[in-house]
Amino acid sequence: MRSLLILVWCAFAAWGTAGAHAQEQDASLPAQAKELLRLLEDPSVRRWIQQAGKTEPAPASTEAATLEPPLSNRLAARLTSVRDHIASTATAVPQLPTQLARAARLLGDELGTTSTARLTLLLSTFLILGLGAERLCWALSAHYRASLGNRPVLSVKERFRTAGLRLATLIAGIAIFAAGSLGAFLLFAWPPLLKQIMLALLVAVLITRGALALLDFAMFPPKPVASDWSDQQIVPVKPDHATYWRRRIGLFVGYFAFGWSIVGILVDLGFPSNFRFAAAYLLGLGLLVIGLEAIWSRPNDSADITPGFSRIVKSIGLSAYGVALWFLWAAGLLGMFWIAVFVTSLPKAISIGKAAVGHLLRPIEGAASAPIRHNIAEVCLERGVRLVILIAATFWLAHIWHVDLVGLTNRDNLLMRLLRGALASVVILLLADFVWQIITAAVDGTLADPVENTAPGSNEAIRRARLRTLLPIFRNVLFVAIAVIAGLTALAALGFEIGPLIAGAGVLGVAIGFGAQSLVRDIISGMFYLLDDAFRVGEYIQSGSFKGTVESFSLRSVRLRHHRGPVFTVPFGQLGAIQNMSRDWVIDKFMINVTYDSDLEKARKISKKVGQELLADPELAPDIIEPMKMQGVEQFGDYAIQLRFKMTTRPGQQAGVRRKAMLRLKTAFDDAGIKFAHPTVHVEGRGEDAAAAQQIITAAKVEAAKAEAADTAGK
Template sequence: MSGTGHPYRKTALSPVLLAVVAWAGDASAQAATDAAASSLSQLIADRFDRIGEHLGGLAHALPRMPDYLHEVGLSFEKAAGATSPGRIVVVSLLCLAIGALVEWGLRRALRDLSARRHAQPVTTTTDRLAVVATDLGLELGGVVAFALGAFASLLAVGRPGPINEAGSSILVALVWLRLVLALLKVLLRPNNRPDRAFAALDLEQPLARFWYRSLTAFVGWLALGWATIVSLNAFGMPQDGRHLLAYLLGIGLVVIALVIIWHPTSSRPARTGHGNDGYGNGSKWLASLAAVVFWTVWAINAMPAFWFLTVAIGLPLVIGIGRRISRHLLRPAGSEGGEAGVPSIASVIVEQGLRALLVGAAIWLLLWGWNLDVGALAAQESVYARLVRGALHALVIVLAADLAWGLIKAMADNALARAQASPDVSGDEARRRARVRTLLPIGRNLAFIVLVVMAGLMVLSSLGVEIAPLVASAGVVGVAVGFGAQTVVRDIISGMFYMIDDAFRVGEYIQSGNYKGTVESFSLRSIKLRHQRGPLFTVPFGALGAVQNMSRDWVIVKEMIGITYDSDVDKAKKLIKQIGIELSQDPDLGPSILQPLKMQGVEQFGDYGMRIRTKMMTKPGEQFVIRRRANAMIKKAFDANGIRFATPKVQVAHDAESATSAAAQLVVKAAPEAPH
């Protein structure tokens, strides 16, 4: 249901539901129109019969294509009458020139508007959207002006008949091609100009130029083929001949698609350094196979399967592109293109709304492609009709739940991004951020579970499943699970009370029994502690017990220092006080010292010297660095001022006469004996 990843993974459920709608709807319509084809086997047989008839018509039309074309030529000569083909071409070009002149006048009149819009600084997302909207409006406005001028000229000089109908179809195809090119120009910005920063897709300039040219070739060939077939229909070519020619022109679309798929540029990642979102040879072979299958299904006139494949493959792609455009255009001002980050709430609303519109358009396309009457379908009470209605309701519920989860997740992610720890934030604000980082993930997970359960029950209800027994059974199962999983329940309840008591937060250092470390994260039943030496402990809340939090408010550091009895205690106290002042004035350590270092006095007398005690108060976690620096400074100051540290000494007492006798004996033993 949520956010991020490959577009196919994000919309994996939609094609499945649409498949149910398509299959059930077609079966329902077939049952309503032909009672003999009510069974599935008869329906399949009837479908194959239609495909066979269609292929037979194409085989019949293939050897007659020269005759068909000859008849089209005769029809053209009859419609032209005394008008020569050259004059028709000149008049057509004149209409196009008038349309281009009208477009040029509009662009010249609005040139200052575009210049002013681009001259203004872009400091916010709204400014970026305004520039994109202005450019898109100018491009589409120019195409509309061209269409109005060209169509007005055609109506003024033309006359009703096949030639005028063919000219209108060619002009319509040209206008549609120009509209697509205008949209691609604004979205991709293929030229290496300063306005590349306003591209709606985060593509490198060579890749953007490749896709612009490739899509131009594909859409241009498609528009040319459509205009050709419509023009031939105007001049009376039979349907089988038009179909055969259309399929032959469709091979050109397959060739263009294969060239796009296997071109080296299409495998490049969208952004250098942002991962490889291109595709390898395996994906290329699958895409090539899909292109051939599309053409084959279309050529054998299996239109229900064709429209289903169009929706099942095209819908996730279009949704993925829309998601990418919305996140790129609505990214925060100043962020780099292609930069991964938390999507804004506005981009999520646009993305989810666009997804709902695209899914609705896909449903309409299936209904239209399968010749389904929605009104008649709603009035039927057959199993297929109820299944279709249930699938549509389930799809609406899933889209609504997806929208709700997307908004919840976006708000939670943005709040977590704002609550990240920062060295510039301290005090109450730092504690508030830590609490947000602690509680918000748990709330987000709970919201997801509740949303999934509610949406699942509503989907089952829309499909005709009685959910009351399920709810009752779930209650009984819940009681049984509660008895059987008391430890898990105890862990979850203990975790809730730890959260209510605010016993710890993410990033704090705690100790509980034999476990200690920094809180990295936690789930509903356990907490993860990272020890300072690296090991990660996963501790259930029920086994946590009493918690010692070492990261709250302040820490008092007390040290015992031994000095000799002949040391000057007053001087030692002054030196330690001076060291405390110097530490407080240190730009790095000073902000972490709440009370400066000072000597509290002589704590006790020992065997080797006096023991004095020092004390200071610091922020949690900073005491270790400050204590090491303080010890080094105390050692240096004491050495410089004659204050000696007390160290153990061993003294050996002995009798002088015994020592002299023992030494004499050693000398005698060491002397050599006299020769006999």
């Protein structure tokens, strides 16, 4: 192939120097031949053909053919390519006017075959069908669009619905304009070159209008403007900032779209590649000017209007960054150009997406607090926006670097394989992070669901207790599974053989299983405890010398909080038999001592009445399953009759109900004249001994009175 190109180049070179007869035939050459001649006259093309002619024949050894050139050679070749690109583009700049004049003649020749009336008809139809269809659509939907601006936002769901309807309305207007404009090409036969030019300009107009529509949707509320500017905004922006950035971003996108279309038109007009590059880079200077103007005139976020030193320094840095981007683009270093663009734009895009999601999901003013599920939706939307942005950037870099993320060819060198693996690993890890964040948000949202309105002991309360017990362990297991799968997939994308790694992990797992039998026993025991539903989070259990409220689990142990404060972390293998004190119901029994002269039948009736009063109490009724009643006499004591009482309550509530019951029994027994018995000491003796004791007591009282009188006189 290279030898054929050399022969062709030599033949055309000899033909170019043949003389006047060849010059006369130049006018009859087809456009493709002229383009080939123009390419062969390019210095870089000649240099490549000469180097191709000096290339050594392919080596006979297959191993030598597969050797990659050194890094220094590849770097030198890249620098040479950049230098040739700059030189070729710089050479084409002075010749642009000549090429433009040639293109104008070519366009004039084609349009000269079409009458002025027909051209006027084509352009008029193009404008009337597009703009007319759009104006008609806007007139018919004026009332509906006005209703969108006046629609009250009563819920977050309604806010999303209104935003979706606004976006659909804006897109519908642009789609109708595009359909009407394209109808002009279906109705009439256009000159080929004019058709290509008009289609390119139509695409530029659609891109510009689409960008402006998205800006209006994100930053501007629908008309008529609501009292609260930010109520129907997608991205929270101040009105003056929104107006400023709409103009600058719209101008930047419109200029870029039309410049891109013009460069595409140059292809249809037969411009060589170096002339197209030169035109594109010159048009890019306009983008640079727009960006620099936006940097230096951007609105100040602070209350102080005068720009400070930090603002000037930041503006200088951003300006230098914009100039550097233009030079990278003009030098043909598109990989470095897009990396530099993404380094600064991706964090800003992610922060804007996060702010937009938070703004859309903010609670309605004056309404009840947002449910936990909104936090799950916020996590999903925020992470989803970030995932889409980062994956789009990754695929765009792969496109710029000509990296196939799926295919694998034998011509790929080590650097290309590593680059493909790195980009594929980024996509895999981003997807794994997105899945993990959704799982975490769902589990946390379920664990945070309020339980105040759930009746204790009901099926719903049991279900939620069961979920609070199993979901943390399920989350940990899923984290390990997702991390392992994502890690192995990323290693496979990088080119590592994961088969031996999996086999080695299996052997290592068997070895660990034999060496850590107690750990395996704890894990398996915990699995069976959970399958048997032996205990749940929040329940009070006792196992041997360990007792307390279950606070949390891990794969091998349970955390118990004693009612006095200490925390026990007990491996599942050491629990053994478990006494669960928080299931279903609790029978509470207590004793009361009354005197022997008490009316026991009256005490029974009073106890029954107190039990009914406790059951009627709205504060205590949910905790009482069976009301309190007196079971009868337990035993006759030395100084009292023991009465036994019994009641059935919810687990963990028996102490509070018992205290209330005893308090009411005390009051009721006192009102009924039933006395509570307590131990007393009764001393008896003979008459003279009693008289002597009485005299001693009287003498002691007299002495105490004298001492008190002396103290009073001294004071």
